[in-house]
Amino acid sequence: MHIVVCIKQVPDSAQIRVHPVTNTIMRQGVPAIINPYDLFALEEALCLKDKHGGTVTVITMGPPQAEAALRKALSFGADDAILITDRAFAGADTLATSFALASAIRQIQKNMPVDMVFTGKQTIDGDTAQVGPGVAKRLDMQLLTYVSKIVAVKPEASEIVVERRAEGGVQLLKTSLPCLVTVLEGNNQMRFANMPNMFRAARHPLKLWNREEAGIADDDIVKIGLKGSPTVVSKVFAPTPKSERAEMIEVESGDPKDMAVTVLSKMFTRFPAVEKEIAKRAR
Amino acid sequence: MTDAAPAKKKRKFELDPKLAGYKGVWVFVEHERGQVHPVSWELMGEGRKLADMLGVELAGVVLGEPGEQTRRFCNEAMCHGADLCYLMADDILKDYRNEPFTKGMTDLVNAYQPEILLLGATTQGRDLAGSVATTLQTGLTADCTALTIDPDNRSLAATRPTFGGSLLCTIVTLNYRPQMATVRPRVMAMAERDASRSGRVIEHPLGMVESSIITKVLEYIPDAMQDKPQLAFADIIVSGGRGMKKPENFQLIWDLAQVLGAEVGASRPVVQAGWVDLERQVGQSGKTVRPKLYIAAGISGAIQHRVGMDASDCIIAINNDPNAPIFGFATYGIVGNAMTILPALTEAFRQKLAAVKKAG
Numbered sequence: 001m002h003i004v005v006c007i008k009q010v011p012d013s014a015q016i017r018v019h020p021v022t023n024t025i026m027r028q029g030v031p032a033i034i035n036p037y038d039l040f041a042l043e044e045a046l047c048l049k050d051k052h053g054g055t056v057t058v059i060t061m062g063p064p065q066a067e068a069a070l071r072k073a074l075s076f077g078a079d080d081a082i083l084i085t086d087r088a089f090a091g092a093d094t095l096a097t098s099f100a101l102a103s104a105i106r107q108i109q110k111n112m113p114v115d116m117v118f119t120g121k122q123t124i125d126g127d128t129a130q131v132g133p134g135v136a137k138r139l140d141m142q143l144l145t146y147v148s149k150i151v152a153v154k155p156e157a158s159e160i161v162v163e164r165r166a167e168g169g170v171q172l173l174k175t176s177l178p179c180l181v182t183v184l185e186g187n188n189q190m191r192f193a194n195m196p197n198m199f200r201a202a203r204h205p206l207k208l209w210n211r212e213e214a215g216i217a218d219d220d221i222v223k224i225g226l227k228g229s230p231t232v233v234s235k236v237f238a239p240t241p242k243s244e245r246a247e248m249i250e251v252e253s254g255d256p257k258d259m260a261v262t263v264l265s266k267m268f269t270r271f272p273a274v275e276k277e278i279a280k281r282a283r
Numbered sequence: 284m285t286d287a288a289p290a291k292k293k294r295k296f297e298l299d300p301k302l303a304g305y306k307g308v309w310v311f312v313e314h315e316r317g318q319v320h321p322v323s324w325e326l327m328g329e330g331r332k333l334a335d336m337l338g339v340e341l342a343g344v345v346l347g348e349p350g351e352q353t354r355r356f357c358n359e360a361m362c363h364g365a366d367l368c369y370l371m372a373d374d375i376l377k378d379y380r381n382e383p384f385t386k387g388m389t390d391l392v393n394a395y396q397p398e399i400l401l402l403g404a405t406t407q408g409r410d411l412a413g414s415v416a417t418t419l420q421t422g423l424t425a426d427c428t429a430l431t432i433d434p435d436n437r438s439l440a441a442t443r444p445t446f447g448g449s450l451l452c453t454i455v456t457l458n459y460r461p462q463m464a465t466v467r468p469r470v471m472a473m474a475e476r477d478a479s480r481s482g483r484v485i486e487h488p489l490g491m492v493e494s495s496i497i498t499k500v501l502e503y504i505p506d507a508m509q510d511k512p513q514l515a516f517a518d519i520i521v522s523g524g525r526g527m528k529k530p531e532n533f534q535l536i537w538d539l540a541q542v543l544g545a546e547v548g549a550s551r552p553v554v555q556a557g558w559v560d561l562e563r564q565v566g567q568s569g570k571t572v573r574p575k576l577y578i579a580a581g582i583s584g585a586i587q588h589r590v591g592m593d594a595s596d597c598i599i600a601i602n603n604d605p606n607a608p609i610f611g612f613a614t615y616g617i618v619g620n621a622m623t624i625l626p627a628l629t630e631a632f633r634q635k636l637a638a639v640k641k642a643g
């Protein structure tokens with residue numbers, strides 16, 4: 001069984017600054033990590049490999065520094081890693097990103113058929129949860145999002161059964177391979193990197209693919225990077241939500257009891273709906 | 284790569300004449316197990332405003348099994364502000380599945396050409412939105428917190444948090460139609476229901492056969508309501524943060540919540556420390572809530588927490604630091620030790636309830 005796991009390197013901190021002129025995000029000096037949601041996808045893939053054998057290939061699209069994320073993934077036990085990197089990819093939105101990733105996966109398929117593609121639920125920097133569905137559509141693979149549990153995989157029958165989180169319940173779904181799975185967080189824990197894997201990860205010859213190597217023809221340059229992105233950021237700004245300072249509750253006695261009584265009476269006067277809501281509870 | 288391309292220098296925008304035929308605002312009416320997800324009516328309220336700004340019609344889109352139920356959903360969509368509904372009714376659409384819903388929605392878009400398509404940022408809405416946008420090769424802005432129309436070019440200006448809420452960005456989709464956006468539940472206010480409203484229903488066939496659909500739903504296991512916290516729709520929430528210091532102290536939060544019949548919420552550090560379930564996290568990476576009353580104890584009010592709760596009608600904040608950011612946006616602030624204020628509040632509410640009971 002061959003599983004491709006798509007990961008993304010993201011900045012680790014909320015300390016993000018915006019370039020005052022270009023409105024782009026300045027990542028310099030912010031430590032980079034593997035998107036935490038992707039680790040659940042990688043661990044799930046490694047578990048399936050433990051059970052069924054096979055190969056786990058990790059891929060990422062990003063700047064050359066994203067190599068660190070791939071080496072980390074190798075140290076956890078991934079077999080192979082591909083970094084898709086080219087200036088032409090810069091500025092990609094979710095549509096352009098899914099085009100590039102799908103194209104690279106098609107290249108991978110030429111050497112070894114792919115049974116499943118795994119992604120995290122979403123990234124912590126973009127938060128869109130849209131790249132997985134996009135890649136699935138482009139590869140014409142069945143899409144299973146928000147998968148909380150892989151119930152069974154039968155490689156011989158080309159079949160998979162999963163539990164998918166829906167609003168208000170869980171769907172038990174059966175589909176055919178190949179498929180794309182976005183893995184929900186919290187249902188597994190990333191294993192520790194062992195010594196042999198750490199050594200292997202350090203020495204592993206990483207594949208670096210530029211645009212052509214990722215299978216994107218000259219004609220398709222308009223589908224990647226900035227050019228291939230229908231959405232355009234018109235403004236980036238720091239949140240300055242409606243700021244109305246709280247009315248501070250002060251009582252002469254300084255007694256918490258008096259504070260509590262004061263805040264309740266103020267609130268019930270100004271918010272009759274809250275009083276009504278609480279009165280409901282008395283019945 | 285950012286989640287949307289960075290802005291280029293402002294240039295005059297002219298819509299491709301081929302796209303001029305795209306008119307109207309659509310809201311996907313999401314439902315599961317016979318129930319419309321409230322986010323659809325929240326979007327309907329927002330969609331109404333956008334449609335009015337543009338001077339176009341607002342439509343609901345209902346996909347589901349044939350019968351009385353989907354008809355009723357169409358009717359409800361009109362009551363919540365739609366002028367008309369597109370209905371695709373087929374047994375194949377009984378349960379949500381990506382493939383037939385993507386085909387249904389893309390066919391409808393291609394046939395009737397809306398300029399804006401809004402969906403809830405739910406597990407269903409995000410699953411569908413990503414697939415539809417890719418199939419249609421158009422722009423999609425996910426998890427928006429504000430939507431408006433750019434008066435310069437009549438395009439949808441969608442604002443969303445990025446980098447965990449540290450920044451907001453406004454995103455436009457210029458020469459592509461429809462302009463798609465998803466919005467998280469509870470971010471927008473629900474549309475008022477007006478039972479006197481009505482509108483026309485346009486039916487369109489799905490044109491698929493079950494045997495051509497690869498993914499099958501074997502079973503649907505509903506969540507046991509009693510042990511799943513329903514934070515997003517709670518009217519009263521009592522939340523605790525790192526300032527509660529110890530898991531034992533968190534009992535004070537539960538005590539107050541019990542008296543109030545409230546849900547218990549928490550900030551992220553509390554969830555990460557394992558004091559409460561992940562389901563109870565409020566904020567950017569947790570739930571968005573908009574209760575009538577939100578009581579926050581020992582929570583500093585970091586932006587990532589704030590974005591999840593500042594649409595609450597009334598916020599009471601308890602913090603021992605008079606300079607805590609939460610006092611910058613709460614309704615009422617109490618400076619003091621949460622360990623003594625909380626029991627006092629619990630007692631005051633208990634007395635209030637007793638008084639209401641006595642009065643009958």
Ligand SMILES: Cc1cc2nc3c(=O)[nH]c(=O)nc-3n(C[C@H](O)[C@H](O)[C@H](O)COP(=O)(O)OP(=O)(O)OC[C@H]3O[C@@H](n4cnc5c(N)ncnc54)[C@H](O)[C@@H]3O)c2cc1C
Pocket residue numbers: 013014124446447448523524525526527549550551552553564565566567568569570580581582583584585586587588591601602603604607619620621622
């Ligand atoms: C990508 C990203 C996503 C995030 N998502 C979320 C999210 O969804 N939800 C979320 O909550 N956070 C989130 N965070 C974390 C957020 O930035 C804050 O760190 C977090 O909200 C702080 O939690 P807190 O207020 O409980 O703790 P602190 O910031 O440590 O505040 C504790 C407060 O308690 C007060 N205090 C101390 N002792 C007492 C006492 N005895 N009585 C009363 N008050 C006392 C202190 O004055 C202080 O204000 C996210 C961060 C990132 C980077």
